[in-house]
Amino acid sequence: MILSVRDLRVSFRTNDGLVRAIDGVSFDLKESEILGVVGESGSGKTVSLLAVMGLITDPNATIEGSIRYKGRELVGLPARELRRLRGNEIAMIFQDPMTALTPVYTIGWQIAEQIRAHRNISKSKAMERVEELLAEVNFPNPHEAMSRYPHQ
Structure with a gap:
């Protein structure tokens, strides 16, 4: 278990x-x-x-x-x-997915912040990992999605 x-x-x-x-x-x-x-x-x-x-x-x-x-x-x-x-x-x-992300920060920034809170890695490495994660869940165009805001 x-x-x-x-x-x-x-x-x-x-x-x-x-x-x-x-x-x-x-x-x-x-x-x-x-x-x-x-x-x-x-x-x-x-x-x-x-x-x-x-x-x-x-x-x-x-x-x-x-x-x-x-x-x-x-x-x-x-x-x-x-x-x-x-x-x-x-x-x-x-x-409630609408309250899970803050509307004033990009999706990529928010996910990267969580990665950096738990791993000792640079911002650029965290952003690389964000792109990998978005691709793993079949997000269309993960690189572009990272720069979008939750409402987009």
Whole structure:
């Protein structure tokens, strides 16, 4: 198992008391499998996966249960160690593509910034990698696409 989530519970302290957003989610993901999470709006899809990614930083949040990636427990792992995993080994595609990219920067610049955040490489090497990645997902004319803005 590459990812094993057991009895995941996420709660938030509010002025009105404790709100349990996730109550006992469990799933396993084997290497090369793809997980698609579906459900009604407000059902906890995003909160569950933000917890898996270690992206819930709200001081009023409590995360319980077990999230094991390649046998390593992620719940309670320091933010610095989680940051090393994110983007290098673990990633997610958010459900709203229109808010995934910032409209004032080119597609190439934004992808290159993410590559450089996780790899010690030059801007030019990162841009080469952006072009390769766009080609891998069959983007038409990847070199030209890199200089476009998300709305284009």
